[in-house]
Amino acid sequence: MDLEQSDLSTHEKFVLVAIADHFNVHALCSWPSQSTLGRITGMQRATVNRAVKELRTMGLIKTTQVFDLEDRTSLGLLYFLPEFDPLSTPFVPEGEPVWREVVHNFETSEYFFFNEKGDCVHEFQLPK
Numbered sequence: 001m002d003l004e005q006s007d008l009s010t011h012e013k014f015v016l017v018a019i020a021d022h023f024n025v026h027a028l029c030s031w032p033s034q035s036t037l038g039r040i041t042g043m044q045r046a047t048v049n050r051a052v053k054e055l056r057t058m059g060l061i062k063t064t065q066v067f068d069l070e071d072r073t074s075l076g077l078l079y080f081l082p083e084f085d086p087l088s089t090p091f092v093p094e095g096e097p098v099w100r101e102v103v104h105n106f107e108t109s110e111y112f113f114f115n116e117k118g119d120c121v122h123e124f125q126l127p128k
Contacts, residue, residue, distance in 0.1 A: 015037055065077060091115070
C-alpha cells in the first residue's frame with residue numbers, strides 16, 4: 001500500500017505507522033497499547049480507537065483481543081498487518097479472543113496463545 005496515494009486520514013495513517021513500527025517479525029503481529037499509540041501519535045484514546053476501527057473496516061489491520069491465561073485480565077489487542085506481511089494473520093477467527101502465557105528462561109521468553117477450547121494456536125520465542 002502506498003500511504004501517499006491512499007484515502008486514509010492523517011489520524012489513520014499515523015496510527016497505522018505506529019502499529020507497523022511495533023511489528024514483531026517473530027510474532028508476526030504487534031501489540032502496542034492504546035496508551036502507547038496515543039503517546040506516539042499525540043492523539044486522545046478515542047481518536048486512536050476511531051482510527052483503529054476505520055483501519056479494520058478498510059481491511060488494513062486485523063485485531064484479536066488477548067487475555068492473560070493466569071488471571072484472565074485483558075492485555076489489549078494484537079494487531080495483524082496482512083497488507084504488509086501475508087503471514088501476519090490472526091490465530092483465531094475475527095472476534096474470538098485468545099489467552100497468552102509467557103514462559104521465561106535464561107535465554108528466551110516463550111509466548112503461547114490459546115483459543116477458547118484451550119488449544120495452543122500460536123507460539124513464538126523472543127531472545128532476551
